[in-house]
Amino acid sequence: MGLWFTEKQTENFGITAKIKQTYHSEQTDFQKLDMVETAEWGNMLLLDDMVMTTEKDEFVYHEMVAHVPLFTHPNPKDVLVVGGGDGGVIREILKHPSVQKAVLVDIDGKVIEYSKQYLPSIAGKLEDPRVEVRVADGFMHIAESEKAYDVIMVDSTEPVGPAVNLFSKGFYAGISNALKDDGIFVAQTDNPWFKADLIKQVFHDVQEIFQVTRLYTANIPTYPSGLWTFTLGSKMHDPLKVKEERFFDLDTKYYTKNIHHAAFVLPKFVEDLTE
Amino acid sequence: MGLWFTEKQTENFGITAKIKQTYHSEQTDFQKLDMVETAEWGNMLLLDDMVMTTEKDEFVYHEMVAHVPLFTHPNPKDVLVVGGGDGGVIREILKHPSVQKAVLVDIDGKVIEYSKQYLPSIAGKLEDPRVEVRVADGFMHIAESEKAYDVIMVDSTEPVGPAVNLFSKGFYAGISNALKDDGIFVAQTDNPWFKADLIKQVFHDVQEIFQVTRLYTANIPTYPSGLWTFTLGSKMHDPLKVKEERFFDLDTKYYTKNIHHAAFVLPKFVEDLTE
Structure with missing residues (x-):
């Protein structure tokens, strides 16, 4: 056995x-x-x-966190990842040539250390010269940043333990301040089968702060229910109105230009959470 | 515990x-x-x-098996379900007023009997006057039918045990004979994470027999990987070219007109299986 x-x-x-x-x-x-x-x-x-x-299915989460907001923004240069110490989101961000600096702020240096050692295919780009890794409290980093980023990605754990502040309305307000005037943020927001109330709460909190608020999904087999949601808040650019010429070919296993759009089409019971 | x-x-x-x-x-x-x-x-x-x-997530599978082909067909009257003894697909089929007769052929009468007893919200429409229930071998029923059905849905178990014949090329050829000249069929074809070879095989087998072959997905949390695929074969009508006026409002929890289209947009690694 x-x-x-x-x-x-x-x-x-x-x-x-x-x-x-x-x-x-x-x-x-x-x-x-x-x-x-x-x-x-x-x-x-x-x-x-x-x-x-996990090594086998990580590509879904990391591609879908990174590429949806990065293609929505016309020219992302400064990008922040809160959490994400495994380095997978950073790896995807670096596929965008417009990005000049990608800052990773994870509170737990041990996650970074052991990901580098045991998940090299995921963490392997953390040493890239465009990347700055900080072991610090993401909530504080956000509070201290002003109009600093084009795109912010919240790659947190669940809203228990160290990440609990990362699901609060105050945090989304801080993110808005930390973003430039046409900035975009995305956060992983769990699954609609077991955490419908959380999705609903976050969506409406973000909606009060951002001009454009959208929910999208991806299939992640090792996450609860296999159906994961991401909440995107944007000051100006709408992920559903990306110009055709903005897209370029990427080496991906899940994300495509068509998936970018289809991911925002929600099953009825999920769509209902956004109303 | x-x-x-x-x-x-x-x-x-x-x-x-x-x-x-x-x-x-x-x-x-x-x-x-x-x-x-x-x-x-x-x-x-x-x-x-x-x-x-299961009572909680059954709606996804049953809605997505039934409504995608039924809306693709302009006027489905005669519909066959192979397997599906729990009655969930029948319940969804009956939401389409054009349907005059829905035949259910399940090899195992016990599935029908105990679904009626313990899954009444799923099996509750099996007594409807438009429904004919036959306890018989679906493979044989298909072989004996000629130009009899507008839509055939294969709601089988996995390709082990009694359903093994239902994943063979001979069966798809039989389905083609059992369908009218503009008929459509759909089969559940497992998940791309663990059964990629099966999906690839079925897709290409169906493609050799049907004019239009399409793969679509839905999230089913209690099924392996949470990402389920359905293979649709059609003699004439393309599910991606359904006229806007064909759709009408249904009481559903997963399927919507927009999901109908988005379900055919495949993650890259799944799309690759169809090439």
Whole structure:
């Protein structure tokens, strides 16, 4: 039989994955960190016993966080990632030649350290000269930034533990201040099957602050329900009105120009959360 | 702790759900049947230890199997469901006033019997006067039908056990014969994360027989990977070219006119399977 990891995604439902070996386990200053090798998904990073990323399906999340706002913006130069210490979003951001600087602010340096060691295909671009890595509180970094970024991506853990402030209205107001006048932000906002109330709350909070607010989805098999949502707030540019000539070919496995648009078409019960 | 059911969706990965009670378990003439009450998903039907349907998320599968081909056809009157003994696809078909007769052919009468008893919100329309239920071999029924149906839906189990013939090229050829000259069929064709080869095989088999072949997806959280595919073969009508005036409002929770189109926009790694 061997060792199996089970994540209870709700009190009454979960996923279970066969573990080939555990590379590292520790309680960091902020959360429980486990780096394991699974038989199905390759190496997997767990924080507080929740799957954060796996080698096999990470591309969906990272491509969809990065490329949707980056193509929506006509010329993104300064980009911030809050959280995202595994480096996957940074890797995708660097595929955009307009980007001059990508700042990563993760509160937990251990996530960065062990991702570099055990998830090199994900974290491998953190040393790129266009990247600045800061081990710091993203909430504070946002509060101290003013009109500094074209695009901000919130690649946080769930709204428990160290990320709880990253789902507050005050944080979205801070993000608005940290963005330039035509800035865009996106945050991962969990799934509509188990966390409908959270999505609804965040969507309406963001809507009060940003001119354009949109919800989009992607299929991430190791995340609860397999249907993940992202909430995008934009001061000016609408992701549904990107000019045809803005798009260029990228080396991706999930994102395409057509997926960019289709991702905003929501199943009825999800669309209802935005009304 | 209590009782948990675990479905190994692959050798090395699965889902696990807390069971409140088991209503019924038996080995039928064709498969192992379990009807249980789960804490997360309501009542759940299992066949050969695989989740077939649950009260909470069944609407996705049933709406997406039924409405995509039914709206693609300009005037569907005679409709056949192969498998689908839980009655969910029939319930959705009956929402289309043009349908005069909906025939259900399931090989296992026990599925029908226990769905009526424990899944009334799903099976409740099986007694409708427009419905004819036959406990018979769907493969044989198809072989004996000629130009009989406008739309055929294959709501089968996985390509193991009683459904293995329903994923063969000979079966798709039979379906073509059983359809009228402008007929359409759709089959559930598993998920692209674990069964990419199956999807590729079926798509190309169908493509050799039907004028129009399209793949579409839907999010079904209790099915492997959460991303389910459906393969549609059509003799004439293209699901991507449905006239605006063909659509009418339906009482649905997942399907919308916009989802109809967006469901055919595939993530890059899925699109690659159709090339």
